[in-house]
Amino acid sequence: MEPPQCRAGANRGRRLRLLLRHLKPTAVSTSAQIYADSPPAKFCYTLDRGVLSSEQRLFYEKNGFLLIKKLVSDEDLDRIRKEFERICKKEVSISGLIVMRDVSLVKSEYIAEETSVSKIQDFMEDEELFRYCRLPQILKYVEGFTGPNIMAMHTMLINKPPDTGKMTSRHPLHQDLHYFPFRPANLIVCAWTAMEHVDRNNGCLVVLPGTHTGPLKQHDYPAWEGGINKMYHGIQDYDPSLPRVHLVMEKGDTVFFHPLLIHGSGTNRTEGFRKAISCHYASSDCDYIDVRGTSQENIENEVKQIVANRYEGITVAFKDVWRFKGRLVQGERIKL
Numbered sequence: 001m002e003p004p005q006c007r008a009g010a011n012r013g014r015r016l017r018l019l020l021r022h023l024k025p026t027a028v029s030t031s032a033q034i035y036a037d038s039p040p041a042k043f044c045y046t047l048d049r050g051v052l053s054s055e056q057r058l059f060y061e062k063n064g065f066l067l068i069k070k071l072v073s074d075e076d077l078d079r080i081r082k083e084f085e086r087i088c089k090k091e092v093s094i095s096g097l098i099v100m101r102d103v104s105l106v107k108s109e110y111i112a113e114e115t116s117v118s119k120i121q122d123f124m125e126d127e128e129l130f131r132y133c134r135l136p137q138i139l140k141y142v143e144g145f146t147g148p149n150i151m152a153m154h155t156m157l158i159n160k161p162p163d164t165g166k167m168t169s170r171h172p173l174h175q176d177l178h179y180f181p182f183r184p185a186n187l188i189v190c191a192w193t194a195m196e197h198v199d200r201n202n203g204c205l206v207v208l209p210g211t212h213t214g215p216l217k218q219h220d221y222p223a224w225e226g227g228i229n230k231m232y233h234g235i236q237d238y239d240p241s242l243p244r245v246h247l248v249m250e251k252g253d254t255v256f257f258h259p260l261l262i263h264g265s266g267t268n269r270t271e272g273f274r275k276a277i278s279c280h281y282a283s284s285d286c287d288y289i290d291v292r293g294t295s296q297e298n299i300e301n302e303v304k305q306i307v308a309n310r311y312e313g314i315t316v317a318f319k320d321v322w323r324f325k326g327r328l329v330q331g332e333r334i335k336l
């Protein structure tokens with residue numbers, strides 16, 4: 001449905017072949033053997049902006065993600081954590097912010113603290129949190145995927161709660177592009193930063209390397225016995241034989257990943273709230289698309305319904321929701 005837009009010219013192909021002759025595969029702790037396979041014939045998923053090394057580009061081209069260790073400082077993450085606590089305690093009120101509670105707790109009594117919040121979304125009006133989206137060391141990498149004109153389109157701070165026993169802390173396998181009415185996919189990238197050590201015990205990210213080269217798949221609510229969080233659509237028919245990689249990360253480590261990469265996150269079996277902050281960036285040169293008649297129609301309808309409930313009967317076009325949310329963080333706002 002959505003073939004990768006590779007427009008590498010003959011010259012670029014020749015240069016790449018020369019380059020490949022001189023490159024040795026780099027061992028990456030999470031997936032060394034995945035990279036060891038044959039490299040791609042041309043670069044489709046990264047740009048020549050002089051910011052990504054050849055090894056980094058090849059790794060992303062092949063796998064659809066790139067993990068950079070210690071990209072965000074403890075100091076920055078501690079500031080983010082403090083602001084998150086202030087929001088949970090309702091010491092600040094931020095316009096546009098969505099506060100979510102885990103589906104297993106929504107009907108219980110409201111507690112104004114961090115332990116009742118599973119995720120906050122759309123923090124673009126909170127300067128202290130939005131600082132994350134503007135961090136120069138993150139934007140430097142983002143430019144290697146989106147080019148110089150960069151919009152921050154979607155923001156989240158995920159506070160994955162200890163599982164209540166119903167397995168609702170899981171996030172089903174999905175592709176983020178399902179949520180986005182803009183293209184091309186290759187000019188969109190997510191930055192996801194661990195705010196503390198994450199591994200399989202507290203529900204780290206799980207990725208299916210290489211799936212960014214496939215099409216956007218149909219997403220629906222999984223029929224999970226214990227319930228499923230609002231809008232946590234998942235892919236029902238994915239190939240179970242595909243290798244899954246659990247991304248073990250330390251505080252400040254940041255993974256950049258393609259919006260077609262199939263990923264999810266597992267059960268949090270610890271007592272702690274597993275924290276991560278993320279921003280989806282897109283080139284401001286992307287175009288909005290009409291998702292009517294496509295697999296994305298279900299999410300469009302759901303978003304419109306949420307907006308109508310929140311703002312008393314107001315109908316807003318799906319693309320206008322995104323036009324309103326998006327913020328320019330570098331360069332010039334062109335089409336988004």
Ligand SMILES: CC(C)CC(=O)SCCNC(=O)CCNC(=O)[C@H](O)C(C)(C)COP(=O)(O)OP(=O)(O)OC[C@H]1O[C@@H](n2cnc3c(N)ncnc32)[C@H](O)[C@@H]1OP(=O)(O)O
Pocket residue numbers: 098099100101102103106107121154156176177179228229230231232233306
């Ligand atoms: C790439 C990226 C986009 C991927 C993702 O982010 S996937 C997840 C995206 N999720 C979202 O965007 C969710 C947006 N969430 C929201 O808008 C809100 O949190 C809502 C779920 C609508 C809740 O809004 P809120 O204002 O808190 O309203 P209420 O507490 O009165 O609840 C309204 C109705 O929603 C239900 N609800 C609340 N939280 C959840 C939940 N976690 N899972 C399932 N249902 C939920 C709640 O039970 C209530 O339902 P009724 O009692 O009206 O039937």
Ligand SMILES: Nc1ncnc2c1ncn2[C@@H]1O[C@H](COP(=O)(O)OP(=O)(O)OP(=O)(O)O)[C@@H](O)[C@H]1O
Pocket residue numbers: 170171172173200206240246264265266267
């Ligand atoms: N066999 C599967 N079928 C469908 N979805 C799966 C399957 N395995 C994992 N997933 C999805 O991928 C997510 C991450 O998988 P992962 O195996 O890390 O999580 P988990 O099963 O909750 O934990 P663990 O395997 O460590 O006990 C899960 O939350 C689930 O949504």
Ligand SMILES: O=C(O)CCC(=O)C(=O)O
Pocket residue numbers: 156158160171176205263264265276
């Ligand atoms: O932090 C996580 O659990 C992953 C969340 C995720 O993939 C998403 O919200 O799109």
Ligand SMILES: [Fe+2]
Pocket residue numbers: 174175176263
């Ligand atoms: Fe996601």
Ligand SMILES: [Mg+2]
Pocket residue numbers: 266
């Ligand atoms: Mg499992």
